[in-house]
Amino acid sequence: xxxxxxxxxxxxxxxxxxxxxxxxxxxxxxxxxxxxxxxxxxxxxxxxxxxxxxxxxxxxxxxxxxxxxxxxxxxxxxxxxxxxxxxxxxxxxxxxxxxxxxxxxxxxxxxxxxxxxxxxxxxxxxxxxxxxxxxxxxxxxxxxxxxxxxxxxxxxxxxxxxxxxxxxxxxxxxxxxxxxxxxxxxxxxxxxxxxxxxxxxxxxxxxxxxxxxxxxxxxxxxxxxxxxxxxxxxxxxxxxxxxxxxxxxxxxxxxxxxxxxxxxxxxxxxxxxxxxxxxxxxxxxxxxxxxxxxxxxxxxxxxxxxxxxxxxxx
Amino acid sequence: xxxxxxxxxxxxxxxxxxxxxxxxxxxxxxxxxxxxxxxxxxxxxxxxxxxxxxxxxxxxxxxxxxxxxxxxxxxxxxxxxxxxxxxxxxxxxxxxxxxxxxxxxxxxxxxxxxxxxxxxxxxxxxxxxxxxxxxxxxxxxxxxxxxxxxxxxxxxxxxxxxxxxxxxxxxxxxxxxxxxxxxxxxxxxxxxxxxxxxxxxxxxxxxxxxxxxxxxxxxxxxxxxxxxxxxxxxxxxxxxxxxxxxxxxxxxxxxxxxxxxxxxxxxxxxxxxxxxxxxxxxxxxxxxxxxxxxxxxxxxxxxxxxxxxxxxxxxxxxxxxxxxxxxxxxxxxxxxxxxxxxxxxxxxxxxxxxxxxxxxxxxxxxx
Numbered sequence: 001x002x003x004x005x006x007x008x009x010x011x012x013x014x015x016x017x018x019x020x021x022x023x024x025x026x027x028x029x030x031x032x033x034x035x036x037x038x039x040x041x042x043x044x045x046x047x048x049x050x051x052x053x054x055x056x057x058x059x060x061x062x063x064x065x066x067x068x069x070x071x072x073x074x075x076x077x078x079x080x081x082x083x084x085x086x087x088x089x090x091x092x093x094x095x096x097x098x099x100x101x102x103x104x105x106x107x108x109x110x111x112x113x114x115x116x117x118x119x120x121x122x123x124x125x126x127x128x129x130x131x132x133x134x135x136x137x138x139x140x141x142x143x144x145x146x147x148x149x150x151x152x153x154x155x156x157x158x159x160x161x162x163x164x165x166x167x168x169x170x171x172x173x174x175x176x177x178x179x180x181x182x183x184x185x186x187x188x189x190x191x192x193x194x195x196x197x198x199x200x201x202x203x204x205x206x207x208x209x210x211x212x213x214x215x216x217x218x219x220x221x222x223x224x225x226x227x228x229x230x231x232x233x234x235x236x237x238x239x240x241x242x243x244x245x246x247x248x249x250x251x252x253x254x255x256x257x258x259x260x261x262x263x264x265x266x267x268x269x270x271x272x273x274x275x276x277x278x279x280x281x282x283x284x285x286x287x288x289x290x291x292x293x294x295x296x297x298x299x300x301x302x303x304x305x306x307x308x309x310x311x312x313x314x
Numbered sequence: 315x316x317x318x319x320x321x322x323x324x325x326x327x328x329x330x331x332x333x334x335x336x337x338x339x340x341x342x343x344x345x346x347x348x349x350x351x352x353x354x355x356x357x358x359x360x361x362x363x364x365x366x367x368x369x370x371x372x373x374x375x376x377x378x379x380x381x382x383x384x385x386x387x388x389x390x391x392x393x394x395x396x397x398x399x400x401x402x403x404x405x406x407x408x409x410x411x412x413x414x415x416x417x418x419x420x421x422x423x424x425x426x427x428x429x430x431x432x433x434x435x436x437x438x439x440x441x442x443x444x445x446x447x448x449x450x451x452x453x454x455x456x457x458x459x460x461x462x463x464x465x466x467x468x469x470x471x472x473x474x475x476x477x478x479x480x481x482x483x484x485x486x487x488x489x490x491x492x493x494x495x496x497x498x499x500x501x502x503x504x505x506x507x508x509x510x511x512x513x514x515x516x517x518x519x520x521x522x523x524x525x526x527x528x529x530x531x532x533x534x535x536x537x538x539x540x541x542x543x544x545x546x547x548x549x550x551x552x553x554x555x556x557x558x559x560x561x562x563x564x565x566x567x568x569x570x571x572x573x574x575x576x577x578x579x580x581x582x583x584x585x586x587x588x589x590x591x592x593x594x595x596x597x598x599x600x601x602x603x604x605x606x607x608x609x610x611x612x613x614x615x616x617x618x619x620x621x622x623x624x625x626x627x628x629x630x631x632x633x634x635x636x637x638x639x640x641x642x643x644x645x646x647x648x649x650x651x652x653x654x655x656x657x658x659x660x661x662x663x664x665x666x667x668x669x670x671x672x673x674x675x676x677x678x679x680x681x
Contacts, residue, residue: 204404207373207400207406208406208408210394211373211399211400211420212394212419212423212475213420213424214394214423215425222408
């Protein structure tokens with residue numbers, strides 16, 4: 001504890017950071033709440049000196065907006081699919097990596113590589129892999145040439161090529177591509193965290209389990225997973241939060257169109273909705289949507305924490 | 315269940331990549347553990363005692379040699395099929411399970427014909443808990459238990475399967491001094507009650523001496539001596555064993571045998587008629603000294619340590635291998651250390667002579 005005489009020094013050291021945080025973090029949060037409750041708030045109109053009435057209009061507008069429900073649905077669906085799949089896959093990969101001796105370091109590096117790659121670039125590669133026709137922004141009349149490696153593989157095994165992301169593709173196909181891409185993108189960080197957790201588990205628990213003749217599956221479910229539960233909780237909670245903020249990955253695959261060429265915005269998410277509102281100068285509506293998103297994330301995280309309190313063994 | 319270890323050897327590849335030399339952890343260990351006995355594997359750290367225990371458990375495979383439980387050769391058998399119970403040094407209790415779940419865990423792993431009904435399992439767990447006296451702790455988590463209680467849970471978990479052999483790795487090393495005394499009695503009692511052949515590893519000679527039926531003293535992978543604790547203490551095979559057993563430790567002097575007499579420095583302390591002339595190392599147990607104004611061994615006293623029943627006289631001698639020598643004398647005898655010299659007579663059966671080169675014991679006839 002610094003004695004009170006010298007506390008002013010500490011305040012001086014902290015001042016630049018506090019000033020920046022007040023201007024660029026605290027005020028925007030307060031301002032978002034303010035704008036959300038001002039009817040039809042728009043930055044342009046505000047600059048022109050217009051006054052806005054207080055009210056809940058922005059929220060009703062958001063909810064009644066044509067695309068809002070689909071944005072919410074996309075966001076929730078992506079979360080609900082990708083979080084469990086990526087967590088379970090990451091767990092299995094981490095456990096396997098932890099079990100091997102030779103090549104462990106090399107494989108660890110390979111599994112971590114996607115993390116250091118730009119996700120838009122990865123998205124474009126995925127788009128190319130799932131492509132079905134010559135050009136990405138295809139039209140109905142374009143000649144269909146199977147170009148993507150995924151369809152090549154499907155055809156190699158005698159299957160029918162699938163229209164994943166191009167003109168006329170189905171919502172289910174689009175969503176499948178998104179889930180594969182997001183899971184793949186989310187794996188490296190989770191593997192890293194879980195592997196770190198695994199390596200800190202005392203080996204004697206496994207020796208004890210061996211002496212007790214514990215079958216492998218039971219070792220995983222009764223020993224590894226509970227001992228890893230703090231890491232698992234961390235991974236699940238953060239990936240739900242990331243999931244609700246999903247946006248870049250859609251841009252990565254579909255571009256700004258946020259959907260196949262014939263149905264723009266089909267895969268738009270909550271964050272995408274907020275950006276769209278901002279680009280039409282409807283800051284009030286964007287703020288209201290941001291608060292709704294915040295409320296959803298808050299509730300989901302509280303539920304997560306509630307569950308983890310019972311399930312996590314520190 | 316009798317356990318037979320036959321020429322057991324374990325080598326590890328060297329950590330140093332440049333040299334291909336192997337590290338020999340255990341070398342040619344042969345020993346028969348009689349049925350229902352408590353055996354202490356004793357030695358300084360790195361002597362191979364834990365490796366031996368882990369080979370008996372099956373967690374480590376011997377490089378050569380065989381292990382028998384009774385008449386069954388279990389050398390190739392995996393751990394879970396050997397029917398052993400193992401208590402780890404830090405207990406390795408599953409932290410997320412209650413005491414009851416921990417004890418039930420090995421039973422729940424049983425498959426096929428061995429599978430017990432739920433009630434039988436609970437019954438067995440209760441019995442194991444009663445045996446180690448932790449029945450009232452069944453719903454607690456290991457983190458809510460003291461070290462001694464965790465130890466008991468670990469023993470209960472090892473016993474619940476009714477193992478043929480119980481193995482304990484440094485069972486008392488994580489306990490404080492008082493608990494250690496109590497727990498070692500407890501281990502003795504449990505072993506007596508269950509009559510399970512038990513092997514435990516320790517570096518604490520007092521611990522091994524106090525509860526074992528037999529001890530095995532090891533050094534650098536090689537068995538130095540086996541036998542009943544008292545026999546090994548009274549008849550150490552070499553200098554290492556003599557030094558390793560006993561608190562306070564044995565006093566070591568360099569000496570020589572000349573003309574049938576044993577000299578420490580210039581003092582002729584004992585007649586040893588059948589020992590040929592040579593330079594020797596002499597070990598004298600602290601209780602082997604007798605205060606005697608006419609005694610042959612002359613030491614310079616420095617201070618007296620009072621330990622209640624006994625006192626220990628700390629003195630120096632020019633031929634001693636250690637800075638001070640300790641003798642234990644009955645507290646009734648008043649000792650005056652203001653004197654220049656304290657003179658001792660020696661109890662011949664507390665004096666051991668060792669070859670200077672091989673450190674092996676040189677026997678001598680006590681007249």
